Amino acid sequence: MSAKIIDGKAFAAKVRGQVAEHVARLKKENGITPGLAVVLVGEDPASEVYVRSKGKATVEAGMNSYEHKLPAETSEAELLALIDKLNNDPNVHGILVQLPLPKHLNSDLVINSLDPAKDVDGFHISNVGLLGTGQKSMVPCTPLGSLMMLRDHLGSLSGLDAVVVGRSNIVGKPMAQLLLGDSCTVTIAHSRTKDLAGVCRKADILVAAVGRPEMIPGDWVKPDATVIDVGINRIERDGKTKLVGDVQFESAAKVAGAITPVPGGVGPMTIACLLANTVTACCRANGLAEPEGLTA
Numbered sequence: 462m463s464a465k466i467i468d469g470k471a472f473a474a475k476v477r478g479q480v481a482e483h484v485a486r487l488k489k490e491n492g493i494t495p496g497l498a499v500v501l502v503g504e505d506p507a508s509e510v511y512v513r514s515k516g517k518a519t520v521e522a523g524m525n526s527y528e529h530k531l532p533a534e535t536s537e538a539e540l541l542a543l544i545d546k547l548n549n550d551p552n553v554h555g556i557l558v559q560l561p562l563p564k565h566l567n568s569d570l571v572i573n574s575l576d577p578a579k580d581v582d583g584f585h586i587s588n589v590g591l592l593g594t595g596q597k598s599m600v601p602c603t604p605l606g607s608l609m610m611l612r613d614h615l616g617s618l619s620g621l622d623a624v625v626v627g628r629s630n631i632v633g634k635p636m637a638q639l640l641l642g643d644s645c646t647v648t649i650a651h652s653r654t655k656d657l658a659g660v661c662r663k664a665d666i667l668v669a670a671v672g673r674p675e676m677i678p679g680d681w682v683k684p685d686a687t688v689i690d691v692g693i694n695r696i697e698r699d700g701k702t703k704l705v706g707d708v709q710f711e712s713a714a715k716v717a718g719a720i721t722p723v724p725g726g727v728g729p730m731t732i733a734c735l736l737a738n739t740v741t742a743c744c745r746a747n748g749l750a751e752p753e754g755l756t757a
């Protein structure tokens with residue numbers, strides 16, 4: 462058997478097209494241009510690449526992009542002052558603070574100082590609580606993009622056994638909430654899980670969000686399962702740098718029913734969902750109808 466490769470890049474292009482259409486309508490009919498502010502503190506090269514591609518995608522969708530690059534030694538008070546300014550700027554509908562922040566900054570405090578309505582990452586405690594209680598919220602981009610691909614491939618997820626490997630606040634936990642919301646039976650596995658291989662083998666839906674290159678081999682995958690590989694790991698192989706996921710793609714693709722590749726899977730969907738969340742936030746802020754099919 463050979464898995465269907467879920468093309469995240471193509472799916473993301475479709476979502477971005479829908480976002481661009483909605484943006485064009487907002488401009489024409491309401492005279493509003495959605496705006497996304499991205500805040501980057503320090504000089505992490507990988508983060509700079511992400512921030513640049515987010516800015517480019519934002520502009521391509523017809524929205525305004527505001528980039529704020531602050532030096533690594535920025536104080537908490539300075540960062541909070543910038544966030545306060547963005548919270549009160551009517552041209553800014555979404556704010557993303559790139560993580561991780563330098564160690565001297567308390568990221569929980571910083572994230573919770575965002576206006577929850579502008580928190581397009583969905584990391585603010587109030588969005589986390591709304592998602593956990595099934596209320597309208599801002600949904601974290603990576604889990605939202607993963608859910609869209611799962612629904613597209615499987616149709617209904619109801620009653621399926623889902624295993625999420627990883628329990629971070631930004632991927633694992635919100636992913637589990639979304640799967641529960643779609644009536645999966647959800648298991649969250651982590652570094653203390655006993656018999657991880659056995660747990661994974663029961664999964665109809667296996668989401669890997671660990672951050673360990675190719676940790677999950679094909680023989681942990683249930684035949685015909687749908688595998689979502691969230692991991693983005695840069696490794697050296699044959700003298701070249703290469704991007705790999707948390708799943709051993711070759712061996713898993715022989716067993717799974719469908720699998721997302723790295724690159725070209727979850728990553729592009731994350732950016733597309735960030736744009737979608739910005740449009741959603743803009744519509745909510747202006748009391749306008751939200752784009753359909755772009756929220757959870």
Ligand SMILES: NC(=O)C1=CN([C@@H]2O[C@H](COP(=O)(O)OP(=O)(O)OC[C@H]3O[C@@H](n4cnc5c(N)ncnc54)[C@H](OP(=O)(O)O)[C@@H]3O)[C@@H](O)[C@H]2O)C=CC1
Binds near residue numbers: 603693
């Ligand atoms: N595609 C995309 O758009 C995005 C990709 N990512 C990628 O996803 C991956 C995960 O990111 P993130 O959630 O932020 O990572 P974190 O480091 O915050 O969390 C990793 C999780 O994996 C668990 N874990 C670590 N080692 C093992 C192990 N040996 N067995 C089982 N579980 C283990 C940890 O368990 P414990 O809690 O017990 O320590 C933890 O819950 C990374 O590769 C990251 O780059 C992240 C965000 C977006």
Ligand SMILES: Nc1nc(=O)c2c([nH]1)NC[C@@H]1CN(c3ccc(C(=O)N[C@@H](CCC(=O)O)C(=O)O)cc3)C=[N+]21
Binds near residue numbers: 557559723725726
């Ligand atoms: N506040 C915050 N929100 C985030 O959403 C956030 C963050 N901080 N910090 C870092 C992680 C990581 N992340 C990615 C986004 C896109 C790709 C992506 O598009 N990847 C391409 C490859 C890109 C490449 O070649 O490097 C792909 O998988 O095909 C990857 C990773 C968002 N994150």
